[in-house]
Amino acid sequence: MKRDGLLILLDEFDVLENKRGLGSLIKSLSSKDVKFGVCGIGQDLNDLIEDHASVERLLEQGAIHVKQMPNPEAKNILDRAEELFEGEVRIDPQIKDEIVEISQGYPYFIQMFGKSCVSKASQLGLQTINRHVYNRVIDDIKSGIAFPTLESAYQRAVGKSEARQMLLHLLAEQPEEKTLFHEDVGRIFLKNVRKDAEEFDVNYLDQNLPRLLDKNYGGVIRRIPEGQGIYEFTNPVFRLYVNLRSI
Structure with missing residues (x-):
């Protein structure tokens, strides 16, 4: 392009717990010669705008949704x-x-x-x-032998509860809902799971769900702030694993 410049990529941005001040840092250092690329999963980019409102404009201009590989x-x-x-x-x-x-x-x-x-x-x-x-x-x-890390996350999430295990599988098997802005991003609607949960005797859904959300037990799913009862899997690969694993 007949010009020199520096692109700084911040990969796996979603695993960084404290993002305070990064929005201001990116805004102050960005120029025609220095640009930042922030890569992450989920809603974490919103944390950037808390300390510098004008960063939101930059995100809207340059946000790219990465689809699954063809x-x-x-x-x-x-x-x-x-x-x-x-x-x-x-x-x-x-x-x-x-x-x-x-x-x-x-x-x-x-x-x-x-x-x-x-x-x-x-x-x-x-x-x-x-x-x-x-x-x-x-x-x-x-049988839970092939992928020890995913199996560990699975066991940590379900604990010793057969009802919670069944709930996790029902959540993973639910057809992914489409969103208005990113058609390939899946959403799980809890209301769609309740009927199936009753058929499989998961009678205390609201009591079994919190552990799946709790970061102390891995936080395999998370709430989406777009509305009540909307969730997504924190790690989409874990969702694939649950669908393949036997109950």
Whole structure:
């Protein structure tokens, strides 16, 4: 572009608990030669405008919603993995498609699933990730063996309550509602879960829900300030995991 400049990216901005003063800092340092890019999940960018109102204008002008990865690009992750293994590991084309489909455009989940497939193939003495390997990994996910970090979050959230476990699965399985501004951002409406909860004998929904929101137990879902009874999963990959895991 025939000019020099500096772009400062603040990645995983949502994990920063205290954002006080950052709005003013970004506003004062930004110029035609210095720009900031803030990356995060959810509503956290709103914290920036608390200490400098004019930052809101900058957010409106430059906010970008990152959609899920398209299937062809997601499949390239697995193609690239095969290249890096230099022929030592091969993935059946149909299995690639199923891994991409089950990952719903989240590259991190593709990486985790692919790594588990490679480990399982190695355990079985195979060089090809075929239907048998794929099914074994699915079985490990269902039983809580495949992904220890996600399973730990799962156990922490549900505790010893079967009703809360069922509620978590009902929330994860609910079709994602579309929003006016970002059509790909999912919302969970609690009113849509109540009927199913009654059918599965989750009679004390309002008593079981708070632990799923409590940060002391992982805070796997959070309220959306757009209206009463609207929630979303803090980590969309965790939602995928819950949908795959057996009760």
